[in-house]
Amino acid sequence: MSGFFLPVLLLLPLVASVPSPSRPPPKYCRRCCDHLEPPLSSSSRPVAYQAPEVRTFINMTILKGDKGDRGERGTPGKTGADGPQGFRGATGAKGSKGQAGAPGDPCKTQHSAFSVGRRKSLHSVDYYQAMVFDTVFVNLAEHFNMFKGKFYCYVPGIYYFNVNIHTWNFKETYLHLMHNEKEKVILYAQPSDRSIMQSQSVLLNLELNDEVWVRLYKRERENAIYSDDVDIYITFNGYLVAPAS
Numbered sequence: 001m002s003g004f005f006l007p008v009l010l011l012l013p014l015v016a017s018v019p020s021p022s023r024p025p026p027k028y029c030r031r032c033c034d035h036l037e038p039p040l041s042s043s044s045r046p047v048a049y050q051a052p053e054v055r056t057f058i059n060m061t062i063l064k065g066d067k068g069d070r071g072e073r074g075t076p077g078k079t080g081a082d083g084p085q086g087f088r089g090a091t092g093a094k095g096s097k098g099q100a101g102a103p104g105d106p107c108k109t110q111h112s113a114f115s116v117g118r119r120k121s122l123h124s125v126d127y128y129q130a131m132v133f134d135t136v137f138v139n140l141a142e143h144f145n146m147f148k149g150k151f152y153c154y155v156p157g158i159y160y161f162n163v164n165i166h167t168w169n170f171k172e173t174y175l176h177l178m179h180n181e182k183e184k185v186i187l188y189a190q191p192s193d194r195s196i197m198q199s200q201s202v203l204l205n206l207e208l209n210d211e212v213w214v215r216l217y218k219r220e221r222e223n224a225i226y227s228d229d230v231d232i233y234i235t236f237n238g239y240l241v242a243p244a245s
Contacts, residue, residue, distance in 0.1 A: 112155045113239035114144035117232040121168070124216040124223040131175070131214040135232060144238075150213040153206040157243040162201040163187055163214055165225045166233035169195050172221040178213050179204055195226055197233070203241065212238060 115137035122131065132149035144151045153159070167173045167189040176183035177200060187200040204212065214236055216223055227233045 110155045110157075110243045111140055111240060112143050112153075112159070114139045114151060115235065115237040116144060116146070117236075118234040119227055119229055119232055121227045122216070122225050122234075124218040127218050129216040129218070131216060131234075131236075133234075133236060137235075148213070150211045151238055153208060153210040153212075155240055155243055156206060156208050158203060158205050158241045159212070159238055160201065160203055160241050161212060161238040162199065162236075164197065164199045164233070164235045166197055166227065167192070167195045168224040168226040169193060171224040173198065173225055174217045174223050175200075175225075176215045176217055177202060178211075178215050179206075180211050183215070191221065 116133040116139070117135040117137065118131070118133045119135060130149045133146060136144075136146065139146075141154065143154055151161075161177060163175065163177055165173065165175065165187065170191050170193060172191050173187070173189040175187040177185045177187070184204065185200050185202045187198055189196065189198050206212070216225075225234060
């Protein structure tokens with residue numbers, strides 16, 4: 001008996017899960033006007049109703065209040081990278097003259113000056129003849145050599161020189177102010193029945209060890225300058241104007 005009921009128990013689930021081929025298909029609910037509408041495809045079947053999205057818009061210009069107080073200045077940010085160099089601007093107007101500076105160190109100030117004279121008259125005896133002097137007014141650091149009648153440059157720069165003489169009646173006066181062996185300026189007076197004072201001056205740019213001196217120049221006529229033992233008519237002066245930079 002047990003072998004007979006076992007197949008029946010196994011077939012019961014299969015019979016219950018398979019519909020009978022003679023069973024009519026399920027019926028759906030239809031409206032009276034469905035035949036007037038085109039059949040709906042699976043993609044056009046009605047979907048569930050969705051409410052439209054409502055977004056609230058607020059006009060801020062209506063709600064804008066009065067302007068508030070200015071806030072405190074924030075902390076400065078870090079310095080940015082340097083930009084490229086700009087073009088050079090136009091030259092500005094000349095400024096006003098500044099105040100004079102304090103005096104420099106006197107130990108570093110360079111000086112050179114001399115002033116000498118001659119008490120005795122002089123007649124040239126040679127074709128060229130250096131004039132020597134016998135009286136010293138100023139001779140800083142002994143830059144003027146009294147034995148040779150020459151100034152020696154120990155401080156290079158620009159110098160001012162001046163020669164003053166008194167002519168002799170009826171005699172020619174012909175002098176050169178010399179820079180080394182080169183005549184720079186001339187002092188000349190023609191023979192006359194009246195003696196006069198003559199002067200000549202010049203600025204010279206001197207290098208170290210340059211020489212400046214006065215030379216008589218004898219030609220066919222007698223060359224002479226006048227002086228006496230009481231007064232000094234003949235002088236030779238020079239001083240440093242600006243030292244070389």
